[in-house]
Amino acid sequence: MEYIKIFFINTALLITLAYLANLVFKHTISHASEQTKQAAWIIMAIFAGWLSSFFGYRLDDNVIFDLRYVPLIISAIAYPQPLLLILIGVSTGLLRFTFGINAAAGAGMINLSILGLICAALSPWIRRSPVSMIAKGLVVVLTVNFFNAVNIIIFGVIPFYEYVSKIMPITFPAGMALSILFALIARDFHLEHRRMLEIEQVNALLSEQTNELHKNKIILEERAKQLMLASQYKSEFLANMSHELRTPLNGIINLSELIAENDDSIDREEIQSYGSLIHRSGKDLLLLINDILDLSKVEAGKLEIVHEEVNVSELPAMLFEQFDVVAKQRGLDFTIKLEEGLPETMVSDPQRMQQILRNLLSNAFKFTHKGGVSLTVRREKRRQGAREGFWIVWEVKDTGIGIAKDKHLSIFEAFQQADGTISRQYGGTGLGLSISRDLARLIGGFITLQSQEGKGSAFSLYLPAAGQDKA
16 A cells, blocks of 8 residues: 555646646746747756655665656656657656665666666657647557556566566556556646647737738828828819910910900000010910820829930029029029049930929929029939949039928928929929839939028939940
């Protein structure tokens, strides 16, 4: 009966240790890496085997009967990995020497090492077999208990007849029963742990879905806001367009009507003046229509780009001739500067370059009341995205009203201006910068903006100078 008492004490100790280990696992390493969890399991299993020996039944000064192999059984079911099981078996066997170095300790070390190898041999079957976990556990319990008895018979220091007739009839069934009992209790711990993990995973998934819904809500709100703003900008655009279109159209209709009703009371000079006004109104109307057509072509991807050599010094001269008159009419300074190191020519679309620079210069003169406007052409090395190289920079700088920092991006969008009411004072459709930005992209460049409200603006058109690095 002493064997059974000690085995029950061993089982109680192992259950207590498993319960404490479960608590420690929940509150310390439950979120640790898999390697950390395995290391903790190995340490706990080896310590549990040593604890069983410490409270085992001492037949004499050297021989100890205990359930030190039970942690190995549980390890084979929980972590069926050969190296891990061999490590637990050999380490538990070596700890037997802490109770004395003798023949019985050597037999105990050999016994646990062999049991570790047997569990390692069973581990591939445990991982791959389709049978239930209960069936696998029963096979492991029976196998380990059987070979434990066989090893004691072969390597043990107890005489064969005494062990087989007096000890084994008690220890073998008791060990089997208590191993099964502990395995069932450990299985409950394992199931509880798995349920906790599933709950944590479900909570994490719900939290992730909640965050995703919150992000989607923010995105939808932002899109709704953008749609509302787009609707507002288009409404403003239509109002501005109706004004911009009506003004030249009314002028053309009224003046042409006066000429048609000429009853010789209007002299030739007055007719020429009317004709000049009709011509100017027609040009303004054509510019508006061209802006709208260009925007629609760009958005539809049907705008044709022609690459040819462009004279770098000739284009600024043409722009100077065109805008010098505007500068003198408005009492503004207009200067053009070509810095040193520029190539003579570059490859681009001259028509689109002129269109972009005309838009930028027109805006500069439109929003500048005093001071002046300048066009500077220079060569600059710059990284843009993954591309680094030399660029030809066309910088249009003015001393006008400037642009608020929070409007630096929005003014490049179609139908938008820095101020929704700005067109009432200055005119325009709000399409010029949007078209210029898209045209710059189509010819391989980009536009940057530096501006401060009340202190003027600087728009820079960057165009690639590929093949001109020797200049």
